[in-house]
Amino acid sequence: SRDWSSDVCSSDLAPYTKVRQTKEYGARVLLPGQNLADTEPFARELVEKEGLTLIHPYDDPAIVAGQGTVGLEMIEAEPGLDAIVVPVGGGGLISGCAIAVKSVKPAIEVIAAEAALYPSLYQRMRGLEQKVGGATIADGIAVKTVGNTGFAAAGSLIDDVLLVGEPEIEQAICMLVDIEKQVAEGAGATALAALV
Numbered sequence: 001s002r003d004w005s006s007d008v009c010s011s012d013l014a015p016y017t018k019v020r021q022t023k024e025y026g027a028r029v030l031l032p033g034q035n036l037a038d039t040e041p042f043a044r045e046l047v048e049k050e051g052l053t054l055i056h057p058y059d060d061p062a063i064v065a066g067q068g069t070v071g072l073e074m075i076e077a078e079p080g081l082d083a084i085v086v087p088v089g090g091g092g093l094i095s096g097c098a099i100a101v102k103s104v105k106p107a108i109e110v111i112a113a114e115a116a117l118y119p120s121l122y123q124r125m126r127g128l129e130q131k132v133g134g135a136t137i138a139d140g141i142a143v144k145t146v147g148n149t150g151f152a153a154a155g156s157l158i159d160d161v162l163l164v165g166e167p168e169i170e171q172a173i174c175m176l177v178d179i180e181k182q183v184a185e186g187a188g189a190t191a192l193a194a195l196v
Helices: 016-024 036-050 061-077 092-104 120-125 148-157 166-180 186-195
Strands: 083-087 109-115 160-164
Touching: 061 083, 061 092, 061 148, 083 092, 083 186, 092 109, 092 148, 109 120, 109 186, 120 148, 120 160, 160 166, 160 186, 166 186
Parallel strands: 083 109, 109 160
Antiparallel strands: none
8 A cells, every 4th residue: 555645745726725624624635736637647546546436526427416406596596587607617517507407497598607717618618729727816616628527418508608807806706705795715706707
């Protein structure tokens, strides 16, 4: 059995608070790459060697289905909605939401909100070359490519993709604090930034 603790690499892109809180839950935290794409081969190797189960954060049918409940909760809270705006990284959340809400309200619009530095869904929907990267306050959705599972199931259900820049995301974070008294990370504030 290999001692993976010696292989822990420091990633400048992993938020310290997320790493610390994950460790506080008793998890072993390994950061072998700079992003999810770099980490995935390492994770698959670890799963194979240790007999673990890989739960992909967005490219998994069960995750997409589970995230669809968010869309249903929005409609339950506000039955008159004619559109929802969903932040997008890997596409699991918007895919689940699109499938769920359009099954209940077929005419509802589903709008994706992406950080302008990581427009992977925008590019994929338009058949453009994947060009993403840079430091973003919306690190939770800074994903190089959207997942195939969600895109195959729900890509056609997404009505539009809006790209927002860093100043707009920062403004949305401040608005949520000032108006709603809620502290949101950049990824969560991206939908409000797109709405504004």
